[in-house]
Amino acid sequence: MHNSLRGAAAIVGAGVYGLGETPGQSSVEIMARAALTALTDAGLKPSDVDGVISASPVYNMASMTAAEYLGIRPRFTESTMLGGSSFVFHVTPAALALQAGLCDVVLICYGSNQRSATGRLISNSLPDPYEAPYNPRMPITAYALAASRHMFQYGTTREQMAEVAVAARGWAALNPEAFVREPLTVKDVLGSRMISDPLSKLDCCLVTDGGGALVLTRADRAKDLPKAPVYVLGHATEHWHRSIAQLPDLTITAASESGRRAFEMAGLVPTDIDVAQLYDAFTINTILFLEDLGYCKKGEGGEFVADGRIAPGGSLPVNTNGGGLSCCHPGMYGIFPVIEAVRQVRGEAGERQIDDVDVALAHGNGGVLSSQSTLVLGSGATI
Numbered sequence: 568m569h570n571s572l573r574g575a576a577a578i579v580g581a582g583v584y585g586l587g588e589t590p591g592q593s594s595v596e597i598m599a600r601a602a603l604t605a606l607t608d609a610g611l612k613p614s615d616v617d618g619v620i621s622a623s624p625v626y627n628m629a630s631m632t633a634a635e636y637l638g639i640r641p642r643f644t645e646s647t648m649l650g651g652s653s654f655v656f657h658v659t660p661a662a663l664a665l666q667a668g669l670c671d672v673v674l675i676c677y678g679s680n681q682r683s684a685t686g687r688l689i690s691n692s693l694p695d696p697y698e699a700p701y702n703p704r705m706p707i708t709a710y711a712l713a714a715s716r717h718m719f720q721y722g723t724t725r726e727q728m729a730e731v732a733v734a735a736r737g738w739a740a741l742n743p744e745a746f747v748r749e750p751l752t753v754k755d756v757l758g759s760r761m762i763s764d765p766l767s768k769l770d771c772c773l774v775t776d777g778g779g780a781l782v783l784t785r786a787d788r789a790k791d792l793p794k795a796p797v798y799v800l801g802h803a804t805e806h807w808h809r810s811i812a813q814l815p816d817l818t819i820t821a822a823s824e825s826g827r828r829a830f831e832m833a834g835l836v837p838t839d840i841d842v843a844q845l846y847d848a849f850t851i852n853t854i855l856f857l858e859d860l861g862y863c864k865k866g867e868g869g870e871f872v873a874d875g876r877i878a879p880g881g882s883l884p885v886n887t888n889g890g891g892l893s894c895c896h897p898g899m900y901g902i903f904p905v906i907e908a909v910r911q912v913r914g915e916a917g918e919r920q921i922d923d924v925d926v927a928l929a930h931g932n933g934g935v936l937s938s939q940s941t942l943v944l945g946s947g948a949t950i
Contacts, residue, residue, distance in 0.1 A: 570801075570832045574950045576662040577789035577796035580609025580782030581909045586895040587746040589776045590683040594625040597897075598678025599636050601778030609782040610793040611672060616782075618643035618670035620661060622653040624898060625679060633676055643670040649806070650933025651846055653677075654779075654902035655940035656804045661783045671784060678778030679897035695810050704763055707771060707849065709811035709935035711763035714851040716817040718765060720866065725765055727869030728850040729756035732769050732892050734878035735847060739889025741879065741919035746775050747893045756850075770850040772891035772900070779902035781909070786950070797912045798950055800926070801833030801943035811935040818866070822859035822930060822939040829941035830861070833926075837861040840943075841924040842911045843883065844904030846932035847890040853877070856930055857885075860941065879919070887911060887919045901931035905942060912946050925949055 582604030585597045592600075598621070606612060619641040621629035630646040633639075643664045649656050654675055661673040703709070717723045733753055739745035751769070759769040789796035805821040805828075808814045830836055837860060845856045854868035862883065863871040871877075877885035886892075888907040891900040908927035910916045925948050931940040 572662050572666060573800055573832055573834070574798045575786055576665050576783050576799045577786050578781055578783055578799065578909050578944065579789050579792045579794060579796055580605040580611065581906045582608050582780050583744065583903070583906060584778045586744050586777040587775050588683055589680060592680055594623065594679045595632060595636050596678070597680055597776060597778040598633060598676050601678055602633070602637060602674055602676040602780040605780035605782050606674070608794065611782060613637045613639050616672045616674045617641055618661065618664055618673035620645040620657045620673060620675045621677060622646055622648045623677065623679070641670065643673070649804070649938035649940070651848065651899040651901045652804070652931030652933035652938045652940040653899060655905060655929055655931030655942050656938070658783070658799055658905070658942055659802050659804065662799055662802070665783065665785050671788070673783045674780060675783070675902065676778070676780040677899065677902050679899070680776045681898040682774050682776045698810065698812060706935050707763045707766060710849040710851055711766045712811060713817045713855070713936060714765050714849070717851060717854070720818055721869070723854065723869035725757055726753055727873055728770055728854065729753040730872045731847065731850040731853045732756050734872065734875065735886050735890040735892040737878045738887050738919055739893035742889050742894060745889040745894040746773055766849055772848045772896040773893070775895045775897050777895045777897040779906050781902065781905060795913055795947060797909045798945045798947070799942070800835070800945045800949060801829040801831070802941065803828035803832065804938065804940040806938040809934060809937055814936060818855070820855055820859050820936045820939055822856050822941065825939045825941040826860040826930070829943050833943040835926060835943060839926050840928045841926050842887055842908065842921050843885045843928045844887070844907045845885060845930045846900055846904060847886055847892050848896070848900065848932065850892070852932060853885065855936070860930065884921050887916060887921065901933070901940070904929040904931065908944050912944055
């Protein structure tokens, strides 16, 4: 079934700023610098932008704050907050607004000074009255619950989860922007301090500063801009719960549906993907999403990631920037998988570049395995 949104919009600019530590700068400043970097990449100026999309746990009314700071008066604005998956989801309203002629150039942007400001996960959500008495350390306790269930039900091991962290570090070693690049072994992961059993410190994402931004326009205009367009082939979002206690099966996420629909829109299947960027807040995430997105059967994710399959030199390149585990994780990570997917399709990833990338997948996760957004991107050869 042909979908009119397939290939109708294209990403024409992408940029990051301040990955790691940027002391003395606010979240809004970091966001703005990433936005300007992406606009320069697109050969455009803030005055060319008439659609602004942002989300943040820090700056309120995110798209209004972003537009005001950048001096933009948008005709289209969006601030849907779905946690870390927000920016993968934001490609959908951007594509819809562009197709409908509501605007011509959309800026999606995010920034956070989480590491230098607090060094802690920032959460403005109220505690769940049914979970709070047990004093969970959120969000890690929720992910540990899912990991424990996966281990119990399918025999997944801590060693297999550690392989995810080791693979991410292998990619980070090839990325000069990555915050942590030192060698990492399975033994290192297993020996790191236990945070929420079975997840140790090195099973957990980084806490960093950083910002990212994307610029989108209609496919017909995209061809007139400096960089090769990266076309939006398929995108879908789904969520089944907010609290981890309401997830029907702790081993199956809504990625099983968002992925299916995104691939359907793109007219592709998982094996068509040349490189996959998956939201790896914790090592269990990558295993769950590889299963739910159709790369292996449910319960086989641990075995799938073993022996370096997703590491440099493996058969499926996953999180080639180093992911949230080793590149950056400034509060919400979702925009960075999209940026890395764009760079891979364009052939701009330097030492970590995969040969002949025509199709890339970016997948975002928000809350406690709650919101799932899947995006399939392609080169001009896919249109």
